[in-house]
Amino acid sequence: MMSEETIFSKIIRHEIPSDIVFQDETVTAFRDISPQAPTHILIIPNKLIPTLNQVTPEDEAVLGHMVTVAAKIAKQEGIAESGYRLIMNCNKDAGQDVFHIHMHLLGGKNLGKLVH
DSSP: OOOOOOHHHHHHTTOSOOOEEEEOSSEEEEEOSSOSSSEEEEEEESSOOOSGGGOOGGGHHHHHHHHHHHHHHHHHTTOTTTOEEEEOOOSGGGTOOSSSOOEEEEESSOOOOSOO
16 A cells, blocks of 8 residues: 655654654654643654554564553653553544554653543
8 A cells, every 4th residue: 555655754754853752763753743741752653554454464563662662762751650651543533633653652740541
């Protein structure tokens, strides 16, 4: 499936300014420009996958790496002990605005219960 590039593609290539906190050959993590919490970082695969519906078995390692990078960043940001939330939205009804899968790392305050 061919997908159009997104603003995230340009962030990965450093073509537009962003506050990148982590980058390797697999993922890029950067601060959200409209933070919903004191710490709000987006973690994205460097490979363009539009939504979670397009994830394949070959992408499992990438998604696992996104989670381990999130835990590493949470520790660096000083929110690992107090707690943080990871959120991935899929498609418009869930609030996905950029069609390049991304994980939100939120923390730095009491986020309240989302689900029980």
